Amino acid sequence: MTGSDPAPEGAPPLSQGEDAGEPDLDRLVAELHAEHGPGGPVSGAVRAAARAAYAARRDDAVMTELRTDSADTPAAGVRDSGALADAPRYLRFDTADTSVGVEVTADDDLRTLVGRIDPAGPTQVEIRTARGSAWSAVDDGGSFVAAAIPTGPISLVLHGSAAERPVATPWLTL
Secondary structure, eight states: OOSSBOOOTTOOOSOOOOOTTSOOHHHHHHHHHHHHOOOOOOOHHHHHHHHHHHHTOOTTSEEOEEEEETTTSOOTTOSOGGGGTTSOEEEEEEOSSOEEEEEEEEETTEEEEEEEEESOOOOEEEEEETTEEEEEEOOTTSEEEEEEEESSEEEEEEEOOTTSOOEEOOOEEO
């Protein structure tokens, strides 16, 4: 992806595959199928998406909650929601200790993310997408910019010092 910094040295890869000791995904799918009954055949695309989501998990991360999403709340006093089609989207994620505000602007099939982390502290933001990860530096004030992010599912992971646990947002679709 263009418009992003390279991954810092020692950063975990987006996809780690199935290591020894991890549950077998096929066994998990079979157990779910047996427990919840037949739902019809599972397509190859759905299985591939499930494998990608499983590989991209961050068990070590503190998860944020999506507190606000301007896409879910229409602007007050606006009669024609079509007028907002090109308006920025505003997201806010929170943990007990951290808030992340993100403005998302569209440029055809790409998105630009402008964000602020409060309190400042993380030094890198990993923007995970279906196509891989992009990295953006965080300045001393907690601000970051990531350009040329593809549409589709994304999740942000805030990385600080090696002693701190990463902070991750839930996946959502841009």
